[in-house]
Amino acid sequence: MKTIQISIAILVLFIVSAGAQTRLNLGGGYFGHTLTHPGAVMEFELERSFSEQVSLPVRIDLGAYVHPRSHSGLFLDVNAGFRQYFKSGLFVEEGIGAGILQTWLHSDQVYEVGDDGTVSETSRINPPDFMPSLTLGLGVNLTRDSGKRNLIWLRPKVYWQVPYKTTSTYNFALQVGFTHTL
Numbered sequence: 001m002k003t004i005q006i007s008i009a010i011l012v013l014f015i016v017s018a019g020a021q022t023r024l025n026l027g028g029g030y031f032g033h034t035l036t037h038p039g040a041v042m043e044f045e046l047e048r049s050f051s052e053q054v055s056l057p058v059r060i061d062l063g064a065y066v067h068p069r070s071h072s073g074l075f076l077d078v079n080a081g082f083r084q085y086f087k088s089g090l091f092v093e094e095g096i097g098a099g100i101l102q103t104w105l106h107s108d109q110v111y112e113v114g115d116d117g118t119v120s121e122t123s124r125i126n127p128p129d130f131m132p133s134l135t136l137g138l139g140v141n142l143t144r145d146s147g148k149r150n151l152i153w154l155r156p157k158v159y160w161q162v163p164y165k166t167t168s169t170y171n172f173a174l175q176v177g178f179t180h181t182l
Helices: 002-017
Strands: 021-033 039-049 054-067 071-085 090-105 110-113 119-122 133-141 150-164 167-181
Touching: 021 054, 021 150, 039 167, 054 090, 071 133, 090 150
Parallel strands: none
Antiparallel strands: 021 039, 021 167, 039 054, 054 071, 071 090, 090 133, 110 119, 133 150, 150 167
């Protein structure tokens, strides 16, 4: 069994590295938690191109947002996906990701009720949440005839908070930004 796993891993590495050109990209932009609550995202991306039109980007996103009168969040997630470029300069992309989301409440004091009915003050910092996500993207390559790409993108994103209190919940986000090849 171990031999099969090692063989598959070597085959995948060979396929991924064969004929691929690698680009290192850096970008950033607006991150709108539930579309309208402001935030920012910074991305570091490794893009492996297999042709002029097809690439497989792996991206690390670091971001934060503020939900006024409720909470703030800080997240770090890793996304892997597929990007298709068109001759017009447009591109579409999709990706799946996993990360961690840390939130804290906007309140001077937070209380909890114990099992015996006693009320006590507790921390404003929530436990970290697991953050799986799905992202779609649409964008424009402003420098399509150059090796160094400048991309403008719009990425709707759905992400889950697991666990959120005692269950899981999903959130929508909108990312709008710019990416530059280093």
